[in-house]
Amino acid sequence: MTSRAHFCSVAVLLSVAVFAQQGTPRRSAQPIAAGTPWQTSAIVIESGVPGPTALVVGGVHGNEPAGARAARQVSGWRLAKGKLVVIPRANEPGLRAGTRRMPGLTKERSDLNRQFPTAARPAPVGVLATALWSFVEQLRPDLVLDLHEGYDFTQRNPKSVGSSLIGAAHPGTADLAEAAQAAVNAEIDVADLQFVLKQRAINGSLIRAVVEQLRVPALILETTTKSQAYAVRARQHRLMVHAALAHLGMAAHGPHVLLGDARRDGALRVGMFSAKGVSGSGPRSLERLLRDGFDVRRFGARDVQDGALQQFDVVVFPGGSGSGQARALGSAGRARVRSFVQRGGGYVGICAGAYLAANNYAWSLDILDADVIDRKHWARGRGTVQLAWAEGAGAVLGTPKKASVRYANGPIYARSGDAALDDFVVLATYRSEINTNGAPAGVMLDAPAIVQGVFGEGRVVCSSPHPEQTEGLEDVVRRLVRAAAPRR
Numbered sequence: 001m002t003s004r005a006h007f008c009s010v011a012v013l014l015s016v017a018v019f020a021q022q023g024t025p026r027r028s029a030q031p032i033a034a035g036t037p038w039q040t041s042a043i044v045i046e047s048g049v050p051g052p053t054a055l056v057v058g059g060v061h062g063n064e065p066a067g068a069r070a071a072r073q074v075s076g077w078r079l080a081k082g083k084l085v086v087i088p089r090a091n092e093p094g095l096r097a098g099t100r101r102m103p104g105l106t107k108e109r110s111d112l113n114r115q116f117p118t119a120a121r122p123a124p125v126g127v128l129a130t131a132l133w134s135f136v137e138q139l140r141p142d143l144v145l146d147l148h149e150g151y152d153f154t155q156r157n158p159k160s161v162g163s164s165l166i167g168a169a170h171p172g173t174a175d176l177a178e179a180a181q182a183a184v185n186a187e188i189d190v191a192d193l194q195f196v197l198k199q200r201a202i203n204g205s206l207i208r209a210v211v212e213q214l215r216v217p218a219l220i221l222e223t224t225t226k227s228q229a230y231a232v233r234a235r236q237h238r239l240m241v242h243a244a245l246a247h248l249g250m251a252a253h254g255p256h257v258l259l260g261d262a263r264r265d266g267a268l269r270v271g272m273f274s275a276k277g278v279s280g281s282g283p284r285s286l287e288r289l290l291r292d293g294f295d296v297r298r299f300g301a302r303d304v305q306d307g308a309l310q311q312f313d314v315v316v317f318p319g320g321s322g323s324g325q326a327r328a329l330g331s332a333g334r335a336r337v338r339s340f341v342q343r344g345g346g347y348v349g350i351c352a353g354a355y356l357a358a359n360n361y362a363w364s365l366d367i368l369d370a371d372v373i374d375r376k377h378w379a380r381g382r383g384t385v386q387l388a389w390a391e392g393a394g395a396v397l398g399t400p401k402k403a404s405v406r407y408a409n410g411p412i413y414a415r416s417g418d419a420a421l422d423d424f425v426v427l428a429t430y431r432s433e434i435n436t437n438g439a440p441a442g443v444m445l446d447a448p449a450i451v452q453g454v455f456g457e458g459r460v461v462c463s464s465p466h467p468e469q470t471e472g473l474e475d476v477v478r479r480l481v482r483a484a485a486p487r488r
């Protein structure tokens, strides 16, 4: 054997040893309470590198949806080491019904977070708590984080536990709890809206059972629903989970990842803005309509600052207030959205989002060659109006089933004629109008209702009315979002 061959074989042996130790990163799903009405699933993320096992649980209480959303976002994260297991929707029937309790059970049995083992009652109670507890016992995690929401800020209203980390008393939890608290409070300027530490979780809760029975660190992370958008609350959950994972050396990237490896094959990656300035039933309708073939995540203004837009093909700015959304984004956030579109990202604006895209407000994005006219009478009213689908719109929209659509104070566009912007294409015009609150007649008639433009490399699709809130136009909504997608 030559020395060279000898060297090679040593190198091969070394790489095999490293490979055996490192393993391959893997994601898988595991059912819990399979075959029962409570069935849910755990996402198991293995880094392939030895390290701690962390468990993140969301949706124990069905009326606390930000925890479930945040857990789903976290389930797309990559790891530097160890294993992360996420149960995004622990109480699936409760989440579907929007109720705190498990539907159909007695008062004593229906709060899932009171059914876990206690010192006096060592066995969990009920099908779901029993299945979850046996899953946790088998997993033998080194850390458990349970994501909840309170209705009010606990510093202002001690009756609620909103904006707190509960369970910090366990000696192994203190450092980790402080790290998570510091991370989330770094983004909260108002002192009495900041997160505080609470020592012990209530008897029968998952976290108390983990601490007492398994003797490992565990925390309940409580955000506050009061006057805070979904994306803000889910981000606070993510910041705390991220800080805890970073404390264990497990974090491989920042907390801005909303989709990551959870992306489904071939699905269009859609980000939907969620902030003050977004309101009404639009976001919920859009999520319902964009289920198949789309991966939708809500993002907030802080996420934009973190560079979160890069993970999306298309961003959607739904109904509410255009100026309110602009204010929530701030000028730096608006610059981020503009550059996202300029570089090829898609933009869909509906009503408020269509105001935001326009070219003639101090706060507008100026990504569409459209001026909003009769601005003084923006509150012209709500109701059903008639549309005329443009000739040739079929290539984009298919054959819409109807020509009436819900309208709620959407912008009335005229061509702006800005030399820096390309002309937009009209997909539909208004064939009837609403002119209450002093708005003059005739302004809305024949004005563009749905348009498609280009800004830099990106496509901009704006709808003044609300097809997402109109029965029969479901397919139009999906086609509008697809029309904004980058061509691959």
Ligand SMILES: [Zn+2]
Pocket: 061, 064, 148, 149
């Ligand atoms: Zn809760």
